[in-house]
Amino acid sequence: MIRAIISILASIVxxxxxxxxxxxxxxxxxxxxxxxxxxxxxxxxxxxxxGLLTSLSIYLLYSPSAVYQLxxxxxxxxxxxxxxLIILYPLIxxxxxxxxxxxxxxIYEIAKNIGNRR
Amino acid sequence: xxxxxxxxxxxxIAVLVILSSPFSILNPYMGIWSEASIVTRSEVLNLPKxxxxxxxxxxxxxxxxxxxxxxxGEGVILAKDPYDLYFGEGYYQASQRLFEMEFxxxxxxxNVSSWVGEEGLNSDLAMHLIGIPYNANLTLNCLRMxxxxxxxxxxxxxxxxxxxxxxxxxxxxxxxxxxxxAKPYLWSPYYTLAFAEFMAWGLTSGFSGExxxxxxxxxxxxxxxxxxxPYYPYFTNGNITMMPGDGTINGYNLTDQxxxxxxxxxxxxxxxxxxxxxxxxxxxxxxxxxxxxxxISDPLTNFIDFGSNSWVxxxxxxxxxxxxxANDPHLTLYFPSVWIQVWLMGGGYNVSGWALAGIPGVLIGxxxxxxxxxxxxxxxxxxxxxxxxxxxxxxxxxxxLPMKHVSFVLLGKKYSVYxxxxxxxxxxxxxxxxxxxxxxxxxxxxxxxxxxxxxxxTSFADLLRAAELxxxxxxxxxxxxxxxxxxxxxxTYPLINETLPDxxxxxxxxxxxxxxxxxxxxxxxxxxPFKYLPxxxxxxxxxxxAPNQPTAWVNYPFPLIGGYWVSDGRALDVYHYLSVVQKLxxxxxxxxxxxxxxxxxxxxxxxxxxxxKGMNMSGLESKAYSYLQEWNSTFYQGEVGPTVYTYLIAEMxxxxxNSFLLKKGIYFYTQTSDSYIPSLFLYLAINQPNSTLFNxxxxxxxxxxxxxxxxxxxxxxxxxxxxxxWGKVHYVEFYSPLGITALSLGPYPEWxxxxxxxxxxxxYVLQVPLPYxxxxxxxxxxxxxxxDQFYGVFPGGSTENILSPLAYVQLNKWLDFExxxxxxxxxxxxxxxx
Numbered sequence: 001m002i003r004a005i006i007s008i009l010a011s012i013v014x015x016x017x018x019x020x021x022x023x024x025x026x027x028x029x030x031x032x033x034x035x036x037x038x039x040x041x042x043x044x045x046x047x048x049x050x051g052l053l054t055s056l057s058i059y060l061l062y063s064p065s066a067v068y069q070l071x072x073x074x075x076x077x078x079x080x081x082x083x084x085l086i087i088l089y090p091l092i093x094x095x096x097x098x099x100x101x102x103x104x105x106x107i108y109e110i111a112k113n114i115g116n117r118r
Numbered sequence: 119x120x121x122x123x124x125x126x127x128x129x130x131i132a133v134l135v136i137l138s139s140p141f142s143i144l145n146p147y148m149g150i151w152s153e154a155s156i157v158t159r160s161e162v163l164n165l166p167k168x169x170x171x172x173x174x175x176x177x178x179x180x181x182x183x184x185x186x187x188x189x190x191g192e193g194v195i196l197a198k199d200p201y202d203l204y205f206g207e208g209y210y211q212a213s214q215r216l217f218e219m220e221f222x223x224x225x226x227x228x229n230v231s232s233w234v235g236e237e238g239l240n241s242d243l244a245m246h247l248i249g250i251p252y253n254a255n256l257t258l259n260c261l262r263m264x265x266x267x268x269x270x271x272x273x274x275x276x277x278x279x280x281x282x283x284x285x286x287x288x289x290x291x292x293x294x295x296x297x298x299x300a301k302p303y304l305w306s307p308y309y310t311l312a313f314a315e316f317m318a319w320g321l322t323s324g325f326s327g328e329x330x331x332x333x334x335x336x337x338x339x340x341x342x343x344x345x346x347x348p349y350y351p352y353f354t355n356g357n358i359t360m361m362p363g364d365g366t367i368n369g370y371n372l373t374d375q376x377x378x379x380x381x382x383x384x385x386x387x388x389x390x391x392x393x394x395x396x397x398x399x400x401x402x403x404x405x406x407x408x409x410x411x412x413x414i415s416d417p418l419t420n421f422i423d424f425g426s427n428s429w430v431x432x433x434x435x436x437x438x439x440x441x442x443x444a445n446d447p448h449l450t451l452y453f454p455s456v457w458i459q460v461w462l463m464g465g466g467y468n469v470s471g472w473a474l475a476g477i478p479g480v481l482i483g484x485x486x487x488x489x490x491x492x493x494x495x496x497x498x499x500x501x502x503x504x505x506x507x508x509x510x511x512x513x514x515x516x517x518x519l520p521m522k523h524v525s526f527v528l529l530g531k532k533y534s535v536y537x538x539x540x541x542x543x544x545x546x547x548x549x550x551x552x553x554x555x556x557x558x559x560x561x562x563x564x565x566x567x568x569x570x571x572x573x574x575x576t577s578f579a580d581l582l583r584a585a586e587l588x589x590x591x592x593x594x595x596x597x598x599x600x601x602x603x604x605x606x607x608x609x610t611y612p613l614i615n616e617t618l619p620d621x622x623x624x625x626x627x628x629x630x631x632x633x634x635x636x637x638x639x640x641x642x643x644x645x646x647p648f649k650y651l652p653x654x655x656x657x658x659x660x661x662x663x664a665p666n667q668p669t670a671w672v673n674y675p676f677p678l679i680g681g682y683w684v685s686d687g688r689a690l691d692v693y694h695y696l697s698v699v700q701k702l703x704x705x706x707x708x709x710x711x712x713x714x715x716x717x718x719x720x721x722x723x724x725x726x727x728x729x730x731k732g733m734n735m736s737g738l739e740s741k742a743y744s745y746l747q748e749w750n751s752t753f754y755q756g757e758v759g760p761t762v763y764t765y766l767i768a769e770m771x772x773x774x775x776n777s778f779l780l781k782k783g784i785y786f787y788t789q790t791s792d793s794y795i796p797s798l799f800l801y802l803a804i805n806q807p808n809s810t811l812f813n814x815x816x817x818x819x820x821x822x823x824x825x826x827x828x829x830x831x832x833x834x835x836x837x838x839x840x841x842x843x844w845g846k847v848h849y850v851e852f853y854s855p856l857g858i859t860a861l862s863l864g865p866y867p868e869w870x871x872x873x874x875x876x877x878x879x880x881x882y883v884l885q886v887p888l889p890y891x892x893x894x895x896x897x898x899x900x901x902x903x904x905x906d907q908f909y910g911v912f913p914g915g916s917t918e919n920i921l922s923p924l925a926y927v928q929l930n931k932w933l934d935f936e937x938x939x940x941x942x943x944x945x946x947x948x949x950x951x952x
Binding site for chain 2: 008013019020022023024025026029055057058060061062063066070072073074075076077078085089090092095097099100101103106107110
C-alpha cells in the first residue's frame with residue numbers, strides 16, 4: 001500500500017515537472033515509470049488519471065474567463081472548437097501517461113514472472 | 119499480461135507522441151495559455167494598485183528608470199538622462215507590443231517571409247522593389263555620421279527593447295510568436311528606420327496617382343479624365359485650400375514668373391508635351407501600368423492613408439485665450455493600434471502623446487509650451503517614369519546604359535532589383551518598364567531628427583525649425599505654441615521643369631501620368647525650397663485647417679500638377695464651422711472632430727429628393743423616400759436616412775461609373791473611399807443634368823436607381839424600412855496585422871461615412887453590410903499649451919494581449935467620442951529598471 005502511494009506521489013511530481021519544464025507530450029512517458037510497482041490492471045488507470053488531472057490543474061493558474069476567451073480565439077485560428085482545444089493536450093498527455101504506465105508495469109510483471117520461474 | 123502486447127503499447131505511444139507534436143503549443147504551462155496569466159496577474163487577482171515590479175537590473179543604465187503604466191494604458195517613462203529615457207521607452211514598448219513592432223520591423227525590412235513563408239513573399243518583394251531596406255541603411259549611416267546624438271537615442275531605444283527580450287522567457291512570449299513558431303529577434307536602429315521608411319512610403323503620394331490618372335486618360339479621353347479626376351476637386355476655391363489666398367507664398371507666385379494661372383490650368387497636362395509620352399504609347403502600356411501598381415502594393419499589410427483632419431485656431435478665436443490645435447490622423451485601424459501612448463519625462467524632455475510602436479520619441483503630441491499634429495497632403499512627392507529597355511540596358515538621351523542591380527535572397531531563392539537613373543524598375547513588359555522616383559532613395563530621412571526636435575520644443579520657433587528637417591513623407595504639420603499657430607506643408611517635393619506650349623518654362627510638382635524616363639528633360643531639377651512650401655502661419659482670419667484638401671490655389675509658384683486630393687467634403691465642413699463660430703472652446707473642437715454631417719449629402723440630397731418627387735412609388739419606396747426627405751445629412755447609428763442615401767449613391771455608381779470603367783479594367787476609381795463621386799454627381803446635377811453618365815436624364819436616372827435600391831435593401835435587410843438603420847449596415851473592425859479574424863476586435867456599429875469629419879471610410883459597394891471600416895481616426899487629440907489643456911483618445915491601449923482589458927481600455931471612449939484629460943494619470947502598475 002505504502003509502495004503504491006509513494007509511486008503515485010512520485011508520478012504526480014514527475015508529471016508536474018515535465019508539464020512545467022518540457023513542452024512536448026513525449027515526456028508523459030516518464031509518468032509511468034514510478035507506477036511499475038502497481039498492477040497493470042490499475043497502473044494504466046492511475047497513469048491516465050494522474051496525467052489528466054495534473055495537466056488540467058495547471059489551468060487553475062489562470063483566470064477561467066481568459067482561458068475561455070483564448071480557447072475560442074485560438075480555436076478559430078486552428079479550426080478546432082475552443083472547448084476541445086482546452087482538453088486536447090491534457091487528453092493526449094493522459095493517454096500517453098496511461099499507456100506508458102501500462103507498459104512499465106507490464107514489463108515489470110513479465111520480468112518478475114521470468115525471475116520467479118527461474 | 120501477455121508479453122507480446124507490450125511492443126504494441128510502445129508503438130501506440132510512439133505514434134501518439136509523433137502525431138501530437140504540433141500540439142505542443144497547447145501545453146497548459148509552457149504553451150499559449152500563459153498569455154492568460156498576464157491578465158491574471160494584474161486584472162483578475164486584483165493586485166493592489168501601484169504594484170511594483172522591482173529589481174530589474176541593466177548594467178548599461180546610468181540611473182534608475184521608472185515606468186508607470188496608467189489605468190488608461192499610457193506608459194509614463196521617468197528618467198534623469200536622455201539615454202535612460204529612450205532605453206526606458208524601448209523597454210516599455212517591447213513589454214507591451216513586442217510582436218507588433220517585430221512583425222512590422224520584419225515587413226519593412228522585406229523579410230517577413232522568414233516568419234510566414236510563401237504568404238509573405240510578395241510583401242517582401244514589394245519592399246525590396248520600393249527600396250525600403252536600402253533607404254533605411256542610407257538613413258542609418260547618415261544619422262551615425264551627422265547626428266550622433268540622435269543615433270545614440272535610437273541605440274538606447276534598441277538596447278531597451280533588447281533588455282526586455284533578454285529577460286523574456288519563452289512562456290512570456292506574446293501569443294503570435296507561438297502561433298507562428300517564431301522567436302523574437304534582437305532589435306536595432308535599422309529596424310526602427312526601416313519601419314519609419316515603410317510608414318513614410320505608405321503616406322507618399324504621386325506615383326500611384328500618376329499611373330491611375332494615365333490609365334483613365336489612355337482608356338478614354340481628356341474630357342472624361344478631367345471630369346473624373348479634375349486638377350482641383352469640385353467646389354474648391356482659395357478659401358478652402360490649406361494656404362488661403364490665390365497661392366502666393368512669401369510674395370512669390372506664378373504670375374510673377376510671367377505665367378497666367380488661367381492659361382496654365384486650362385492646359386491638357388496628359389499630352390506629349392507635358393509627359394513626353396504620346397497617348398498611343400500610354401494605351402499600349404496599360405497592362406504594364408497595372409503591373410506596376412500591383413508590384414508595389416504590399417498584399418500583407420496596408421498603411422494607405424485616405425485622409426486625416428487637423429485645424430488650429432488663434433488665441434483671439436479661442437475661449438481659452440490661447441491657440442488650440444485639433445488633429446485626428448486617419449490610418450489603418452489595426453489591433454493593436456500602430457500607436458502607443460507615452461509620456462517621456464526627464465533628461466531635458468517632457469513630452470506626451472503617441473509614438474509609433476517601434477520608433478522612439480513622440481510623433482504626435484505636446485510639450486508644456488507646444489503641440490503638433492500631422493495630416494497628409496496629397497501633392498506628388500514621388501513620380502513614375504516610363505523606361506525603354508533592351509535586355510539589362512535602359513535608354514537615356516539616345517544611348518543604352520547598363521542598369522545597376524541589387525540582389526537578395528528570400529526563402530532560398532535569389533532575386534534582383536534593377537535600377538535606372540530614375541530609380542528601381544518596379545514593372546517590366548517587353549521593352550518597356552516603369553521606374554519609381556522617390557527622393558528617399560537618394561536622401562536620408564531626417565524626419566527622425568525632426569521628431570526629436572519636436573519632442574524637445576519649447577517655442578513655436580522650435581517647431582518651425584523641426585519642420586525644416588522634416589523631409590519624408592511630406593506632411594501638413596499643424597503647430598501651436600503658447601501664442602502662435604499655423605500649418606506648414608513640410609517635406610520634399612521634387613520639381614520638374616516643364617516647357618509650356620507657349621514656350622515659357624515653369625517648375626511643377628508631379629504630373630498627370632508617367633514621365634518619359636529616356637529623356638533628361640523630365641528629370642527632377644530640385645525641390646521646393648522651404649520658404650516656398652505651402653504654409654499659413656498666424657493667418658489673419660484666425661484659423662487654419664488641413665484635412666487633405668489642396669494645399670495651395672492656382673497661383674502657387676510651383677503648380678501641383680500631380681495633386682491627387684480627396685474630395686474636400688471635410689475641408690468644407692471645417693471651413694464653414696470655423697468661419698462662422700466666433701469663439702471656440704475645447705469642447706467645440708471635440709464636437710467638430712465628432713461631427714457626422716456629410717457635406718456632399720447635404721448639398722446633393724435636395725437634387726435627389728426633387729428627382730423623386732412625383733414618382734409613382736410602392737409602399738416601401740414611399741416610406742424610404744420620406745426618411746430621405748426628412749433626413750438632415752447626419753450619419754448617426756440609429757438613423758434610416760443615411761442608409762437610404764448611401765445605397766442610392768451605390769446604385770448610381772453601379773449603373774453609371776462602374777458600367778463603363780470596369781469594362782476598361784479601371785477598378786480603383788470607384789473603390790476609393792473619400793472619392794470625388796458624390797461631388798461629381800452634384801456638379802453634374804447642377805451643370806449637366808443631361809449628362810451621358812445619367813443616361814441623358816438625371817431625374818429618371820435617380821428614380822430608376824431608387825427603385826432598384828429599395829428592392830435590393832428589402833431583400834437584403836427586410837420589409838420594415840424603419841429598421842434600416844445606419845448601425846445595421848456600417849461597422850468598424852480593428853483587424854490583426856496578421857489578418858486573422860480571431861485576433862481582431864469588432865465589428866462595432868459606427869457613426870459617420872467617408873466624407874464626415876468623424877470618418878468611417880468605405881467604398882460605394884452594393885453589399886449589406888457595407889465593407890467594414892478599417893481605416894479611420896487612429897487617434898484624436900486636442901491641445902492648448904497656453905492654457906495647459908490636453909485631451910486625447912485612441913482606439914486601443916497599452917498591451918497587444920487581446921485578453922487584457924488594458925489592450926483596448928480606450929476603445930469605448932473612442933467609439934463614444936469621449937476624451938481623456940492627458941494631464942490626469944492614474945497609475946495601474948509600475949516597473950523600475952535599475
